[in-house]
Amino acid sequence: MEKNKDKIIVAFMELTPLKGFYKVTVDELAVRAGISKRTIYRYFKSKDEIIEAVIDTFLENMGGEIDEILATGKNPEEIFSDILANFYQKGRVIINPLVLQDLRQHYPQYWRQIDKFRIKKIEKVIETFLIYSNNEDACNFNPQIVTGVVLASIHAVLNPEFIISNGLTFNEAIEQLLEIFKHGFIG
Numbered sequence: 410m411e412k413n414k415d416k417i418i419v420a421f422m423e424l425t426p427l428k429g430f431y432k433v434t435v436d437e438l439a440v441r442a443g444i445s446k447r448t449i450y451r452y453f454k455s456k457d458e459i460i461e462a463v464i465d466t467f468l469e470n471m472g473g474e475i476d477e478i479l480a481t482g483k484n485p486e487e488i489f490s491d492i493l494a495n496f497y498q499k500g501r502v503i504i505n506p507l508v509l510q511d512l513r514q515h516y517p518q519y520w521r522q523i524d525k526f527r528i529k530k531i532e533k534v535i536e537t538f539l540i541y542s543n544n545e546d547a548c549n550f551n552p553q554i555v556t557g558v559v560l561a562s563i564h565a566v567l568n569p570e571f572i573i574s575n576g577l578t579f580n581e582a583i584e585q586l587l588e589i590f591k592h593g594f595i596g
Contacts (some may be wrong), residue, residue, distance in 0.1 A: 425508055464522060468522070474576070502593050509572065566582050567579070
């Protein structure tokens with residue numbers, strides 16, 4: 410039984426890079442999953458429930474991966490690289506511009522859910538960096554201020570409106586932001 414549920418989630422994730430969340434139909438989903446619409450509705454009452462399952466699966470997987478990466482004891486640069494590589498590999502469904510636009514416009518409740526998750530994980534990453542930093546100056550930073558600066562930067566740059574209106578991809582925006590954090594822009 411869970412096999413069909415997983416098939417539905419995977420099929421939805423396969424369709425979204427081309428169509429976003431909003432334009433995927435249950436008919437298309439049934440064809441892609443190789444099951445009937447009736448079977449889909451046995452597991453999910455609505456398309457919103459499917460989207461919620463996709464997002465929950467994504468957040469659960471990413472959260473576990475980030476926690477594992479933070480527990481490795483690697484230096485901050487390696488941790489950033491590992492988190493980004495993991496996010497690029499597994500986050501394509503969510504960081505797709507069509508999906509970002511759909512989340513902002515049609516599914517703001519899921520955008521808020523992702524944002525809360527993002528804030529929680531960023532706080533944990535910053536806390537880990539400040540605790541294990543080899544940079545003496547970094548150890549003296551107030552964690553709340555660092556978190557505020559990082560979150561404000563992320564909210565300003567890693568949001569659908571900024572990314573779409575500036576013709577960027579999520580990957581380009583995050584890479585540039587990380588380079589600024591890593592190296593600074595004041596020599």
